[in-house]
Amino acid sequence: MSKKISNLEDLGGFVFSTNASFTYEDSSEEQAPLAANEQRLEAHLDKKNRGGKVATLIKGFQGSDDDLKALAKQLKTLCGVGGSAKDGEIIIQGNFRDKIMESLKKQGFHIKRVGG
Secondary structure (H helix, E strand, O other), X not given: OOOOOXXXXXXXXXXXXXXXXXXXXXXXXXXXXXXXXHOEEEEEEEOOOOOOOOEEEEEOOOOOHHHHHHHHHHHHHHHOOOEEEEOOEEEEXXXXXXXXXXXXXXXXXXXXXOOO
């Protein structure tokens, strides 16, 4: 069975054309990262799928993956614990929401406490 292609992204970025004068223009421009004072972050506490253990989630970061990982590393070092950064979220092991919020506010981020 052949796989059906529903959009051009399924082709992996390739464009096929029978037009000999066709030129491909890449429309995915890299956006300039938002400054810290323009970012709206949310601080959550989460226990789901963690065996009852608490984790602090920082959601809403807009920027490159490298910037996200750098911020995550900084927060993990601040708290002295492990964690990860993926899918635009920073996950810090343990309940460090207040400490992280204070640090991010000093850096100029707008951060909102979400949940209990």
